[in-house]
Amino acid sequence: MDRIDYQILNILLSGSRCTLNHIGSQVGLTSPAVSARIHSMEENGVIRSYRADINRGKLDYLITGFIFVRIIPEKYDFFCNFSAQHCAITSHHHVTGDFNALLQFAVRSTEELDVLLDEIRTYGGSRTFVKLKTVFSNKEILLP
Numbered sequence: 001m002d003r004i005d006y007q008i009l010n011i012l013l014s015g016s017r018c019t020l021n022h023i024g025s026q027v028g029l030t031s032p033a034v035s036a037r038i039h040s041m042e043e044n045g046v047i048r049s050y051r052a053d054i055n056r057g058k059l060d061y062l063i064t065g066f067i068f069v070r071i072i073p074e075k076y077d078f079f080c081n082f083s084a085q086h087c088a089i090t091s092h093h094h095v096t097g098d099f100n101a102l103l104q105f106a107v108r109s110t111e112e113l114d115v116l117l118d119e120i121r122t123y124g125g126s127r128t129f130v131k132l133k134t135v136f137s138n139k140e141i142l143l144p
Contacts (some may be wrong), residue, residue: 001046003143004029005026005037010140012038016050030068056090060071061106063113064090068099076100079123088116092119 007027011018020031027034040046056064071079083092083103091104103120107113113128120126
């Protein structure tokens with residue numbers, strides 16, 4: 001990976017739907033050269049996927065946030081299955097510290113959040129944080 005690969009990644013982070021011509025004009029390469037670099041980064045697992053950035057608020061999921069959960073080790077696999085299947089849980093991270101799971105959630109009402117928290121409580125204790133706003137996400141990658 002060189003500086004040009006990092007520049008390509010940052011362009012893709014800011015808008016993955018841009019054309020190869022546009023990327024090439026930004027980094028000084030032809031479209032086929034950009035395509036080859038992107039393909040190489042895909043093959044090496046640097047680029048894992050291309051996704052839409054969905055505004056859940058526009059879909060009436062007005063309450064979003066994070067839940068730290070402390071799960072006993074014997075229940076962790078069951079909890080992973082639960083969180084993967086639950087439609088309100090949008091991501092699950094295994095973490096270190098007082099809690100061993102960090103969930104991100106999106107619900108339409110406080111009633112839905114209450115039901116979610118009751119279900120999580122069967123696996124262990126939790127602390128919930130409601131998101132007020134996102135200051136930034138998908139921050140640019142520093143060039144080497």
